[in-house]
Amino acid sequence: xxxxxxxxxxxxxxxxxxxxxxxxxxxxxxxxxxxxxxxxxxxxxxxxxxxxxxxxxxxxxxxxxxxxxxxxxxxxxxxxxxxxxxxxxxxxxxxxxxxxxxxxxxxxxxxxxxxxxxxxxxxxxxxxxxxxxxxxxxxxxxxxxxxxxxxxxxxxxxxxxxxxxxxxxxxxxxxxxxxxxxxxxxxxxxxxxxxxxxxxxxxxxxxxxxxxxxxxxxxxxxxxxxxxxxxxxxxxxxxxxxxxxxxxxxxxxxxxxxxxxxxxxxxxxxxxxxxxxxxxxxxxxxxxxxxxxxxxxxxxxxxxxxxxxxxxxxxxxxxxxxxxxxxxxxxxxxxxxxxxxxxxxxxxxxxxxxxxxxxxxxxxxxxxxxxxxxxxx
Amino acid sequence: xxxxxxxxxxxxxxxxxxxxxxxxxxxxxxxxxxxxxxxxxxxxxxxxxxxxxxxxxxxxxxxxxxxxxxxxxxxxxxxxxxxxxxxxxxxxxxxxxxxxxxxxxxxxxxxxxxxxxxxxxxxxxxxxxxxxxxxxxxxxxxxxxxxxxxxxxxxxxxxxxxxxxxxxxxxxxxxxxxxxxxxxxxxxxxxxxxxxxxxxxxxxxxxxxxxxxxxxxxxxxxxxxxxxxxxxxxxxxxxxxxxxxxxxxxxxxxxxxxxxxxxxxxxxxxxxxxxxxxxxxxxxxxxxxxxxxxxxxxxxxxxxxxxxxxxxxxxxxxxxxxxxxxxxxxxxxxxxxxxxxxxxxxxxxxxxxxxxxxxxxxxxxxxxxxxxxxxxx
Numbered sequence: 076x077x078x079x080x081x082x083x084x085x086x087x088x089x090x091x092x093x094x095x096x097x098x099x100x101x102x103x104x105x106x107x108x109x110x111x112x113x114x115x116x117x118x119x120x121x122x123x124x125x126x127x128x129x130x131x132x133x134x135x136x137x138x139x140x141x142x143x144x145x146x147x148x149x150x151x152x153x154x155x156x157x158x159x160x161x162x163x164x165x166x167x168x169x170x171x172x173x174x175x176x177x178x179x180x181x182x183x184x185x186x187x188x189x190x191x192x193x194x195x196x197x198x199x200x201x202x203x204x205x206x207x208x209x210x211x212x213x214x215x216x217x218x219x220x221x222x223x224x225x226x227x228x229x230x231x232x233x234x235x236x237x238x239x240x241x242x243x244x245x246x247x248x249x250x251x252x253x254x255x256x257x258x259x260x261x262x263x264x265x266x267x268x269x270x271x272x273x274x275x276x277x278x279x280x281x282x283x284x285x286x287x288x289x290x291x292x293x294x295x296x297x298x299x300x301x302x303x304x305x306x307x308x309x310x311x312x313x314x315x316x317x318x319x320x321x322x323x324x325x326x327x328x329x330x331x332x333x334x335x336x337x338x339x340x341x342x343x344x345x346x347x348x349x350x351x352x353x354x355x356x357x358x359x360x361x362x363x364x365x366x367x368x369x370x371x372x373x374x375x376x377x378x379x380x381x382x383x384x385x386x387x388x389x390x391x392x393x394x395x396x397x398x399x400x401x402x403x404x405x406x407x408x409x410x411x412x413x414x415x416x417x418x419x420x421x422x423x424x425x426x427x428x429x430x431x432x433x434x435x436x437x438x439x440x441x442x443x444x445x446x447x448x449x450x451x452x
Numbered sequence: 453x454x455x456x457x458x459x460x461x462x463x464x465x466x467x468x469x470x471x472x473x474x475x476x477x478x479x480x481x482x483x484x485x486x487x488x489x490x491x492x493x494x495x496x497x498x499x500x501x502x503x504x505x506x507x508x509x510x511x512x513x514x515x516x517x518x519x520x521x522x523x524x525x526x527x528x529x530x531x532x533x534x535x536x537x538x539x540x541x542x543x544x545x546x547x548x549x550x551x552x553x554x555x556x557x558x559x560x561x562x563x564x565x566x567x568x569x570x571x572x573x574x575x576x577x578x579x580x581x582x583x584x585x586x587x588x589x590x591x592x593x594x595x596x597x598x599x600x601x602x603x604x605x606x607x608x609x610x611x612x613x614x615x616x617x618x619x620x621x622x623x624x625x626x627x628x629x630x631x632x633x634x635x636x637x638x639x640x641x642x643x644x645x646x647x648x649x650x651x652x653x654x655x656x657x658x659x660x661x662x663x664x665x666x667x668x669x670x671x672x673x674x675x676x677x678x679x680x681x682x683x684x685x686x687x688x689x690x691x692x693x694x695x696x697x698x699x700x701x702x703x704x705x706x707x708x709x710x711x712x713x714x715x716x717x718x719x720x721x722x723x724x725x726x727x728x729x730x731x732x733x734x735x736x737x738x739x740x741x742x743x744x745x746x747x748x749x750x751x752x753x754x755x756x757x758x759x760x761x762x763x764x765x766x767x768x769x770x771x772x773x774x775x776x777x778x779x780x781x782x783x784x785x786x787x788x789x790x791x792x793x794x795x796x797x798x799x800x801x802x803x804x805x806x807x808x809x810x811x812x813x814x815x816x817x818x819x820x821x822x823x824x825x826x827x828x829x
Contacts, residue, residue, distance in 0.1 A: 244664060283661045287621060296772040305538035411655035417811040434794040 077239045164290045164404040165428045166314040168307070169198060173290035173309060174239070176405070179297050182213055182277050184220035185450055187300035188288035193228065193236055197307035204241045207276050207286040216225040217297075218245065242244045242284050246276065263369060267362050267423065274414035274424040277398065285408060290410060294401040294425075301325075301448035302400065307447065310402040313390060316427065317407060319343045320400040321377055324449045338378030339449045340367050340396030342426055343441045349373040365395070380443035394433070395426035400447045403432075410435045454828060485495060485560060523769075541667045541781040543691040545684070546575060550667035551616070553782070554675050557653050559590055562827055570605065570613055574684035575718035581618045583659040584653050594674075595622065619661050623653065640746060644800065645741050651791035651801040654775065664725035666728030669785060671778040671802075678702075679777065680826035686822065687779040692782060692812035694721045694806065698754055699779040701826045715755030716826045718742050719803055720818045726750040731798040740798045741774070757820035770818045771810070772803035776823045777824045787812045 118439065165171050179188075195202070206221060208214040221243065229237050265415065277294070285292070299322070303309060310318050322340035327333075342365060350372040354363055365372060380391060403412075412435055415427035422430050429439045513695075527610050542548050552574065572579070581599060585591040589742050596618065654671070662669070670684065676699070680686060689746050699717035703711075719742060727749035731740055743747060757768060780789075789812055792804035806816045 084489050240705075275787045282659055282788075287619075294525045301809040333513050404704050409656040409659050411790040411793055413790060415811075416788055417768045417808075431794075434792075 082325075093163060102321065104397065118203050120346065123378035137396075147271075163312075164406060166312050167369045168201075168311045171203060173311075174201050174288045175284075175291040175293055176205060176284060176286075176289045177293045177295055178201045178275065178277070178284065179207075179208050179295050180280065181208050181217055181221065182211075183297065183302055184217040184224075185298060186220075186224075187450065189221075189224050189295055191300055191302055193232075194304045196304045199236060201239060203239045203286075203289075205244070205280055206242070207244045207246060207280040210245055214245070215275070218243065238244060244280060244283060246279065264362055266420075271416040271423040273428070274416035277414040277424070278416070281408060281413065285405065286404050289405040292403045292405055294398045294447075296399045298450040299399055299447050300450050303445075303447075306400070307392065307402070308449070309387070310442070313388070313442070315390070315440045316403075316404045317396060317432050317439035317440040318390075318402045319377070319393060319396045320441070320445050320447045321381065321441065321443050322330065322397065322449055324451050326451055327418040331393075334403075336448070338448075339397045341376050341378050342395055342396040343377035343393055344372075344374040344395045345392065346379075346394040347373040347375065357421050357422075360418050361421055362423045364419045365426075377441045377443050377449050378438060380441075381446075387442070387445050389444045390440045390442055394429060394437045395422065396429040396439050396441070398425040398428075399449065401425070404437075407432050407435065407437050410437075411435070453519060467820050471607050476756070480685075481705055486651075501530045527679075529763055536735050541688075541783060543689050545578075545667060545688045549578065550594070550688075551580065551663075551665045551678060552668040552670055553580045553582060553661060553663075553666045554670045554672055555654070555657050555661065556672050557650065557657065558583050558598065558674035559588075560674065561594040561601075562675060562677055563597075563601075565674055565825065566598075566680055568603050568677055570609075571681045572683055578616060578662075580616045580661070580666075582621070583619070584621045584623060584657040587622055591622070592811045595620065604688070621660060623656065640741065643741055644795075647739075647801040648793040651692055652794035654791040654801070655793070659791065661783065666782040669780045671775045672782065673776045673826075675827040676776055676824050677827050680822075680824075683777070683824070684779070686764070687759050687819070690817065690819070692767070692779075692817045694773060694816035695767075695779045695820045696754070696770060696773045696816070696818040697779075697824045698758065698818065698820050699774065699776040699826055700823050701828050703828055704727050715753075717776045718753050718755050719772055719797040720754035721749075721751040721772045722754075722768055722769065723771040724750040724752065731778075734798050736798075737795050737796055739795045739800045742779060742803075754818045755822050756822075757818075759821065762821060764819070764822050766821045767817045767819055770816045771806060772799065773806040773818065775802040775805075775818050776826065778802070783807050784812065784814050787814075789814070818826075 082160065139438060163171055163173060165173065168175065172402075177192070183193075192204075201241065208218050208221070225241055228240065228320050281292070291311065293310075303319070306320075310320065321338070321343070323336045323338040324332055328335035344365060350363060353370065353372060357363065363372060364370060365376070374395070377391065382389060398414075412428060412432045414424050416423070419427040420430045432439055500570050532757065540548055540550060542550065545552065554569070569581075585598070602618055602620075606618065649787070656803075658669070668684075668688065670687075698720070700717075701716040702711055702713050707714035723744060727740060730747065730749060734740065740749060741747060742753070751772070754770060756767065761765060762804045775791075789805060789809045792799050792808065793800070796804040797807045805815060809816055
């Protein structure tokens with residue numbers, strides 16, 4: 076298990092190699108309202124898109140823009156007002172036309188990730204995508220592959236498949252720890268630096284893309300290649316401020332000779348007396364990590380809480396969360412909840428985020444029986 | 453002094469009456485690139501504006517948009533790429549064409565605040581303004597007054613006076629503590645709730661407006677009515693990640709019969725052994741406040757550190773900062789530094805922000821001799 080967890084942490088930290096300092100960004104925005112692309116006025120999805128679009132060119136980055144032919148923009152008044160509806164985050168986001176921002180730190184591009192994303196049944200005209208990729212060779216390759224898919228979909232894809240808008244950020248700085256062999260990257264002492272870098276990347280992505288219309292933020296890691304297509308509706312229905320799905324991995328079980336699955340993300344947990352005691356003995360800058368023999372926490376891991384008889388909707392309160400598939404009400408972030416890149420109650424990154432959300436009065440929950448699947452190379 | 457400090461805290465907390473929960477926003481964006489407004493092609497400022505403008509309608513909210521006549525946008529490709537320069541935060545922001553976001557939580561509109569803002573000599577085409585106002589009667593009045601000025605300036609003002617873009621957010625929820633008599637609002641036990649509400653408002657404003665181009669964020673309270681016109685250049689020249697000016701107040705001194713000035717913002721301070729000892733004895737949810745007799749901290753307050761012989765550039769390291777006039781490199785926020793609405797190392801709001809910046813490796817500084825002035829009713 077220690078091996079597998081090492082590889083999780085490796086994967087979760089590697090997507091981003093951002094550090095403090097100047098940012099070099101390439102910023103791509105895609106929009107999907109083309110009066111010319113639906114000459115007949117078309118489908119009801121198309122009409123909804125039109126209705127939801129900003130009529131002014133200078134709309135927030137999370138908004139599509141709809142040009143009205145005949146309206147002379149050069150003579151348009153300089154003030155444009157967006158009388159927004161209540162930006163709610165409810166159990167029926169589709170019915171209430173709530174906007175969702177899907178945020179993904181990405182180091183490698185997996186076609187399966189993209190295909191799964193496109194298959195999500197939540198209305199795509201309500202989905203904005205945000206990516207952040209490192210400025211490394213691997214990051215460049217991933218960016219190129221991502222752009223290719225994005226271009227193909229937004230330009231030639233079926234109208235209902237196109238997303239509201241897409242933002243791609245690039246970050247310039249070098250990784251805190253260069254690629255090296257897995258055992259080195261797995262080392263306990265390297266984890267704090269790696270997760271601090273990851274936390275900063277998440278924050279840069281979040282702070283840059285969250286708009287005034289955003290109701291929900293879905294954190295979806297780039298190596299999540301399989302989710303139910305109704306992921307957003309299913310998770311939102313719980314109406315929780317912070318909600319984590321359970322991340323598993325499919326593998327070929329040589330013992331049984333069949334495909335099997337195993338728990339993969341161990342950052343979703345409930346606290347234990349032992350972990351709290353351990354933290355008490357630590358300095359304020361130390362962090363407590365899950366899954367190391369040197370540091371037995373005896374936390375209750377959601378990865379092991381599946382109880383098939385309780386159904387997909389079974390939920391448990393959590394004290395720590397992972398970021399593989401995490402649905403957050405935008406108001407939680409607007410209140411200031413972010414991913415601490417420093418020890419926060421001896422926790423860091425997504426686990427620190429869970430603690431921060433709790434401090435702000437939002438209780439995180441998890442869905443032990445609601446599974447999503449991690450890439451397996 | 454306790455009286456005056458009470459009134460500070462009153463003023464600093466009152467601008468915003470946001471709370472957790474659904475946000476109701478009215479969102480206004482103004483832009484300033486009108487090909488029609490400068491028929492001759494005009495000044496070099498005008499040319500710079502043109503050069504800096506996004507040519508695509510769907511630009512980030514912090515960007516101006518320049519329509520190119522003859523370019524048929526309805527046929528434009530769906531992908532638009534922003535190859536951004538390095539987003540730097542340097543000692544010469546004007547020379548390096550760095551964008552600054554000025555953020556102001558506002559409960560009352562003071563014409564003197566606006567006039568002072570318009571007089572800032574930093575190129576206005578590099579300045580985006582962001583406001584957040586409560587959805588109260590007072591907030592409605594302030595919004596109306598603000599909009600009037602904004603409209604007048606952006607539409608009829610001299611081109612070099614117009615700002616890059618302006619965003620106004622409204623928040624729906626009621627104040628944590630309703631207006632009541634001053635002594636009640638001043639009470640120590642009410643301060644935590646009031647400053648938590650203020651912190652959430654600052655975070656909502658920050659998370660919603662920070663764009664990919666932003667180099668600097670200037671936090672400027674709505675009751676700051678007098679600063680040097682070169683405020684931004686003067687402060688940026690120090691090249692500090694977090695830098696606070698010293699907030700004073702002018703008053704008529706009845707003893708001398710002349711106008712005089714007195715220190716006003718006591719949230720800029722250096723820690724003391726006494727304060728650290730006090731914090732050690734506190735619970736993790738308790739906060740340490742400055743300026744209460746019940747809680748003598750013996751912190752060194754920047755308000756009392758003016759030393760005229762050392763000149764305007766004299767700087768001191770700080771452990772706590774106020775938000776009256778505070779210049780922050782955008783990367784500090786992108787790393788995740790925000791305004792904690794909960795006790796963070798027994799600190800809250802701007803003082804907690806200073807501690808968080810330090811935890812992220814950014815040392816705050818202050819300018820004891822560089823004065824800005826607070827409204828005096």
